[in-house]
Amino acid sequence: MTSPVWHPFTQHGLGEPIPQVVRTEGAVLHTRDGRRFVDAISSWWVTTHGHCNPRIMAAIAAQAATMDQIIFAGWTHEPAETLARELVRITPEPLQHVFFSDSGSTSVEVALKMALGFWANRGEPRHRIVVMEHGYHGDTIGGMSVGARGVFNRPYQPLLFDVATIPFPEPGHAQATLDALEAHCRDEPAALLVEPLVLGAGGMKFYPASLLAEMAKICARHGVLFIADEVMTGWGRTGTLLACERAGVVPDILCLSKGLTGGAIPLAVTLATAPIFDAHVSADRARMFFHSSSYTANPIACAAANANLAIWRDEPVLDRIADLGDRQQDRLDRLAAHALIRNPRRLGTIVAAEIGDARSTYLDSMGPRLIAFARERGVLLRPLGNTVYVMPPYCIDDPDLDAIYDAITAFAEREPLMGDLFAF
Numbered sequence: 228m229t230s231p232v233w234h235p236f237t238q239h240g241l242g243e244p245i246p247q248v249v250r251t252e253g254a255v256l257h258t259r260d261g262r263r264f265v266d267a268i269s270s271w272w273v274t275t276h277g278h279c280n281p282r283i284m285a286a287i288a289a290q291a292a293t294m295d296q297i298i299f300a301g302w303t304h305e306p307a308e309t310l311a312r313e314l315v316r317i318t319p320e321p322l323q324h325v326f327f328s329d330s331g332s333t334s335v336e337v338a339l340k341m342a343l344g345f346w347a348n349r350g351e352p353r354h355r356i357v358v359m360e361h362g363y364h365g366d367t368i369g370g371m372s373v374g375a376r377g378v379f380n381r382p383y384q385p386l387l388f389d390v391a392t393i394p395f396p397e398p399g400h401a402q403a404t405l406d407a408l409e410a411h412c413r414d415e416p417a418a419l420l421v422e423p424l425v426l427g428a429g430g431m432k433f434y435p436a437s438l439l440a441e442m443a444k445i446c447a448r449h450g451v452l453f454i455a456d457e458v459m460t461g462w463g464r465t466g467t468l469l470a471c472e473r474a475g476v477v478p479d480i481l482c483l484s485k486g487l488t489g490g491a492i493p494l495a496v497t498l499a500t501a502p503i504f505d506a507h508v509s510a511d512r513a514r515m516f517f518h519s520s521s522y523t524a525n526p527i528a529c530a531a532a533n534a535n536l537a538i539w540r541d542e543p544v545l546d547r548i549a550d551l552g553d554r555q556q557d558r559l560d561r562l563a564a565h566a567l568i569r570n571p572r573r574l575g576t577i578v579a580a581e582i583g584d585a586r587s588t589y590l591d592s593m594g595p596r597l598i599a600f601a602r603e604r605g606v607l608l609r610p611l612g613n614t615v616y617v618m619p620p621y622c623i624d625d626p627d628l629d630a631i632y633d634a635i636t637a638f639a640e641r642e643p644l645m646g647d648l649f650a651f
C-alpha cells in the first residue's frame with residue numbers, strides 16, 4: 228500500500244525514493260534498510276550540536292516526566308521563565324522581552340505583528356515592510372509575502388500583501404541597495420526585515436557585515452524598525468552566536484528558531500526591545516498583543532532549549548564551530564579547483580558554490596541529479612537549484628566530512644557541462 232503521507236516540497240508524481248529513517252546519532256541518519264547517511268545539511272538547518280545530543284535528550288525526558296503542556300496566556304512555568312531570562316542575557320542588551328511561538332515562520336509573523344502593533348498603538352499607523360530581494364522568511368501567507376516571489380508561491384500570489392523590495396547587494400553594487408533602502412525609508416515604512424549576512428533559501432547568498440551595519444544605520448536614522456530574521460543564521464552557523472554580532476548591529480526585533488532547541492524539537496522566539504513591548508502595555512485590553520498558538524512555550528520544548536543554552540555555556544561551542552570552519556575551508560579549496568564549480572564561498576560553518584551552467588533555473592537544474600548521486604554514496608544533500616551547500620552539525624568528524632566533499636567532487640567530475648548537453 229502506498230503511504231498516505233503528503234511530504235513537504237516533494238513532487239510525489241516523480242516516484243523518487245523516500246528513505247525511512249529509524250535512528251539518528253551525531254551527524255548521521257540510519258535508515259530502515261540498514262543504510263547510513265551523513266547529514267550534510269543538518270536536517271534542513273536545524274541540528275546544531277548533533278542528532279540525539281545526550282544533554283538535550285535527557286532534558287526532554289526529565290521535563291516530560293513532570294509537566295507536559297499548559298496554557299501560556301496568563302500562566303507561566305519555570306522552563307519558559309529560565310529560557311527567557313537566559314535569552315535576554317546572551318543577546319544584545321536592548322532586547323528585553325521574549326515572545327514564544329513554534330516555528331521560524333510564526334516567529335516572523337509575530338515580528339511583523341509586533342512592528343505594526345507598535346506603530347498602531349503609538350497612533351502613527353504604518354504598515355509597509357521593506358525586504359531584501361531573494362529573501363526567505365517561511366511558507367505561511369505572511370512569510371511568503373515578505374519573501375521572494377517565484378515558482379514556490381505563484382498560485383498564492385493574489386493573497387500576498389505588497390512589500391517594498393531592496394536589491395540584493397551583489398558584489399560591487401552595494402550602493403544601489405543602500406540607496407533603495409534610503410528611498411523606501413522616506414515613505415515611512417513600519418520596518419525593514421532581513422536575513423543578516425546570509426540569504427539561506429534564496430541560494431546561500433552572502434553579503435558583507437559592513438553593509439548590514441549601514442542598513443541598520445539608515446533604519447535608525449529614519450526611525451524604521453529593524454527586524455533580524457536569524458532563524459537560520461542564529462546559533463553559531465556564521466561563526467558567532469548571532470550573525471548580527473559580526474556587524475555590531477542590534478535589531479529592534481529578533482527572530483530565532485531552528486537551532487534554539489539544538490534542532491531537537493520545535494520552538495521559536497521573537498525578542499523585542501522595551502519600546503516595542505511598552506507600546507503594547509496599557510490599562511486598555513484593546514492594545515494588548517493579539518497573538519498566540521496552542522503550544523506557545525511548550526515546557527518540553529523550553530527544557531530542550533534550556534539544555535541547548537547550557538551546552539553553549541559549558542562547552543567550547545564557538546571553538547568547535549571555528550574548527551569545523553577551518554576543516555571545511557581545506558575541502559572547499561580543493562573542490563574549488565574543479566571547472567564546474569563557480570563562486571565557492573564560506574561563512575562560519577556554511578559552505579556554498581554553484582555547480583554547472585549559470586543559465587539553468589531552479590526546476591531544470593542539476594539539483595535532483597546531485598541529490599540522487601549523493602544518496603547513493605550515503606550523503607544527504609539538498610541543493611537549492613544549482614547551488615550546492617554544506618551546513619553540517621558541529622560534531623561532524625573528518626571521515627564524514629570527507630564523504631560529503633568526495634560526493635560533490637565525484638559529481639562535478641562526472642557531470643557534463645549543461646552547455647554540452649544542449650549541444651547534443
Ligand SMILES: *Cc1c(COP(=O)(O)O)cnc(C)c1O
Nearest residue numbers: 330331332363364365427458459
Ligand atoms: C527556515 C526559515 C524560516 C522558516 O522557519 P520554519 O521553522 O520552517 O517555519 C524563516 N526564516 C528563515 C531565514 C529560515 O531559514
